[in-house]
Amino acid sequence: MGFEGADxxxxxxxxxxxxxxxxxxxxxxxxxxxxxxxxxxxxxxxxRAEVGKTTVYRRWGTVTSLVADLxxxxxxxxxxxxxxxxxxxxxxxxxxxxxxxxxxxxxxALFKAVVAAAxxxxxxxxxxxxxxxxxxxxxxxCVQQAIERGEVPDGTDAHEVIRAVxxxxxxxxxxxxxxxDEAAADQAAEAAAAAARAGAYLRGERGLA
Amino acid sequence: MGFEGADxxxxxxxxxxxxxxxxxxxxxxxxxxxxxxxxxxxxxxxxRAEVGKTTVYRRWGTVTSLVADLxxxxxxxxxxxxxxxxxxxxxxxxxxxxxxxxxxxxxxALFKAVVAAAxxxxxxxxxxxxxxxxxxxxxxxCVQQAIERGEVPDGTDAHEVIRAVxxxxxxxxxxxxxxxDEAAADQAAEAAAAAARAGAYLRGERGLA
Numbered sequence: 001m002g003f004e005g006a007d008x009x010x011x012x013x014x015x016x017x018x019x020x021x022x023x024x025x026x027x028x029x030x031x032x033x034x035x036x037x038x039x040x041x042x043x044x045x046x047x048r049a050e051v052g053k054t055t056v057y058r059r060w061g062t063v064t065s066l067v068a069d070l071x072x073x074x075x076x077x078x079x080x081x082x083x084x085x086x087x088x089x090x091x092x093x094x095x096x097x098x099x100x101x102x103x104x105x106x107x108x109a110l111f112k113a114v115v116a117a118a119x120x121x122x123x124x125x126x127x128x129x130x131x132x133x134x135x136x137x138x139x140x141x142c143v144q145q146a147i148e149r150g151e152v153p154d155g156t157d158a159h160e161v162i163r164a165v166x167x168x169x170x171x172x173x174x175x176x177x178x179x180x181d182e183a184a185a186d187q188a189a190e191a192a193a194a195a196a197r198a199g200a201y202l203r204g205e206r207g208l209a
Numbered sequence: 210m211g212f213e214g215a216d217x218x219x220x221x222x223x224x225x226x227x228x229x230x231x232x233x234x235x236x237x238x239x240x241x242x243x244x245x246x247x248x249x250x251x252x253x254x255x256x257r258a259e260v261g262k263t264t265v266y267r268r269w270g271t272v273t274s275l276v277a278d279l280x281x282x283x284x285x286x287x288x289x290x291x292x293x294x295x296x297x298x299x300x301x302x303x304x305x306x307x308x309x310x311x312x313x314x315x316x317x318a319l320f321k322a323v324v325a326a327a328x329x330x331x332x333x334x335x336x337x338x339x340x341x342x343x344x345x346x347x348x349x350x351c352v353q354q355a356i357e358r359g360e361v362p363d364g365t366d367a368h369e370v371i372r373a374v375x376x377x378x379x380x381x382x383x384x385x386x387x388x389x390d391e392a393a394a395d396q397a398a399e400a401a402a403a404a405a406r407a408g409a410y411l412r413g414e415r416g417l418a
Contacts, residue, residue, distance in 0.1 A: 167380035194407035195400035
């Protein structure tokens with residue numbers, strides 16, 4: 001579920017170590033979604049995961065390390081991008097993936113909690129930045145293809161276009177509280193595509209405007 | 210300093226009550242910027258503000274009420290919009306105001322802390338939504354004027370255009386950690402203006418795309 005490989009506890013192949021990590025990360029995600037970052041507690045997570053407390057302390061040590069590992073896991077499980085043959089189609093697919101994730105009660109709460117955690121802790125912030133970096137790199141090739149098809153000007157900053165699709169959806173989630181529906185996703189994609197076509201994301205210069 | 214009336218403790222005319230509120234809100238802003246929401250404490254704020262603890266408890270009662278009042282104050286002190294005669298000029302003025310605020314160490318930290326607080330508390334979230342509502346309403350007339358000048362299509366959702374200017378700047382602050390410089394502000398304004406011209410923010414339909 002969700003764009004960001006958003007089901008952190010999914011069981012994957014692997015031995016006991018992988019199973020423990022999987023159970024602990026799922027429990028951490030549940031706890032974050034339910035109570036937010038401020039109330040995260042390693043002992044509680046161990047209990048939820050049905051894993052020994054010492055194992056959790058030895059392996060992760062702090063709540064911050066655990067959240068950072070959760071973000072690594074979410075990035076690893078990140079869904080591959082969809083190719084539709086047009087920039088707008090690709091950006092819409094991306095926007096809807098982001099929108100579905102953020103509108104999902106568990107996932108939306110989890111992302112809010114992780115962003116909040118990153119505001120108080122540099123290590124979590126770094127893990128969050130890497131997470132978005134991976135997501136942006138996954139989708140950037142669709143802008144490169146659009147350049148090759150002549151849909152957007154050569155020199156368009158692909159990373160900026162991808163970030164522009166997510167930004168209004170996160171802005172709704174985190175600040176204004178506005179609706180996070182499919183119309184919001186489509187609008188985000190259309191705005192980013194239109195701005196890209198007009199040259200607003202040209203690297204190193206400030207577009208046509 | 211800052212776009213959001215961003216110096217909450219500025220002394221204004223008024224009696225002792227106004228002076229106390231001013232001192233307490235400045236202290237709350239300082240504490241939030243320095244330590245984040247999780248460590249906010251009414252007794253500490255009273256000490257910083259050199260105001261009796263009982264006064265603070267009686268007037269605000271909880272940390273959440275205090276943060277909500279801080280947001281009301283920030284909205285009240287909000288700077289009026291600039292009129293430049295063109296949509297792009299107006300949106301750039303707005304974007305730079307937002308960018309300067311978020312890039313300022315105290316103000317940026319304060320906004321991060323308030324957004325984080327809103328993720329864990331419904332009352333703070335409501336106060337945050339009102340704050341952005343006031344900011345958006347202050348700037349929306351520039352889009353209306355652009356419609357009258359024929360710069361953007363009739364039926365463009367002015368509020369969406371204003372939100373589109375802020376979104377990429379907050380996204381940088383809260384998630385990706387990318388640079389928050391004037392180029393980022395100008396890009397945000399140019400992208401929003403280009404998308405608006407192309408009809409991406411038409412109300413009730415999904416633009417030309």
